[in-house]
Amino acid sequence: MPDVIIVGGGISGAAAAYEIARAGHSVTLFEARSLAAMASGWTLGGVRQSGRDPAELPLAKAAVERWGGLDEELGATTGYRRRGNLRLARTEAEVEIIRELVVRQRELGLAIDYLPDNAAIRAIAPAIGPAILAASFCPGDGHADPIPTVRAFAAAAARYGATIREGTGVRALTRTGDTVTGIETSDREIVSAGRVILATGIHAPELLRPLGLDLPLRVKLVCVMQSVPLPPLFEQVFGVANADAAGRQEVDGRLRVTTGIGDWPHEPVSWTMDALAPRAADIAVLIERVTQVLPAAADAGIARLWGGLIDLTPDALPAIDAHTGLDGLIVAAGFSGHGFGIGPVTGEILADLALARQPRFDLTPFRLDRFLREPATDVALTLHG
Ligand SMILES: Cc1cc2nc3c(=O)[nH]c(=O)nc-3n(C[C@H](O)[C@H](O)[C@H](O)COP(=O)(O)OP(=O)(O)OC[C@H]3O[C@@H](n4cnc5c(N)ncnc54)[C@H](O)[C@@H]3O)c2cc1C
Secondary structure, eight states, X not given: OOSEEEEOOSHHHHHHHHHHHHTXXXXXXXXXXXXXXXXXXXXXXXXXOTTOOTTTHHHHHHHHHHHHHHHHHHTSOOOOBOOOEEEEEOSHHHHHHHHHHHHHHHHTTOOOEEEOSHXXXXXXXXXXXXXXXXXXXXXXXXXXOXXXXXXXXXXXXXXXXXXXXXXXXXXXXXXXXXXXXXXXXTTOOEEEOSEEEEOOGGGHHHHHGGGTOOOOOEEEEEEEEEEOOOSOOXXXXXXXXXXXXXXXXXXXXXXXXXXXXXXXXXXXGGOOGGGGXXXXXXXXXXXXXXXXXOGGGGGOOEEEEEEEEEEEOTTSOOEEESOSSSBTEEEEEOOTTOOSTTHHHHHHHHHHHHTTOOOSSOOGGGOTTHHHHSOOOOOOOOOOO
């Protein structure tokens, strides 16, 4: 019987498996599909502190420190580059949004600059188009290759003795009274453990509901377009003031660009790949927005298109919590479109909670029961990328 079971092999689950295994504890990770099969593979891959909610900023700052040493620590290439994040203003109204964002984020202690005109932006990123009026620039932000990163965490976890079971779905968590005791797989295998970490992204509510717990998620769709490899164009991650486009150039030269967050008219329980196919109209809008920001993108050959689902909570903050009312259960879901960058630190926190160590962060903003106390309001479109 493992000390800890993790359900979900995205970055949250894989990083937690690594931290728990290297602390000398036995851990088994169950992944229904393959590692990084969902958000952690669909993602843009931005590693961002700028634009973070104040509650999440300490995690994002700590994550940037971790990312810098991850390749060496995990013995694999994550593709991490710390080249900054540009958030661009295309209109006078967006200039004001960016100016305010810089003031607010500086007050929170983040090193972030205001670039007041197009020349200042193009001095940093010459490929940015002439129509862009102003930008914020956070030099400490960056990006990484998502699937290699998740695989690197899982491989390092396995080297420390973790068991990684891909292709094994979990249909239910088992309980005795007020204690979660393990899981039942889709093949009806029962596996017991002292702690269960639920890191199943959009699929968390369906496993929590039978336990009497509610995680109110709205599932949203982001369209992603990836080009063939191109010569170097820019090194930063770019976003825009109203978050309706973002992009980066991957280490191999491919552009990976995304739209804003749109509705997804399907049920999370039973989605198929067809339900993720981006609509042609959304892609047309994406191309228009991206080429305004990055004119050279108009000549890029398109290699792949996909849709990625976002587990959006009412306040766009995740639930990372062991105070669920059920002993042995730890929840980590609802990362609301920005859980990749903080993934290494999420893993550390989950290990702390599972191993009864004191986390080094204030986790109050991430309590699951806040949704019972606070009325569910729809947050404004949240930044991703
Ligand atoms: C298009 C897009 C762009 C994004 N851009 C960024 C960005 O630039 N920066 C950033 O920080 N974040 C970004 N995000 C968000 C980020 O990718 C996610 O917040 C993060 O990857 C969540 O990781 P996770 O491990 O919590 O969940 P997931 O990656 O969704 O992993 C959950 C895993 O659980 C598995 N699973 C589900 N149910 C079960 C079950 N019953 N049994 C077993 N396994 C199960 C799934 O197959 C999946 O692999 C983006 C997301 C999308 C979709």
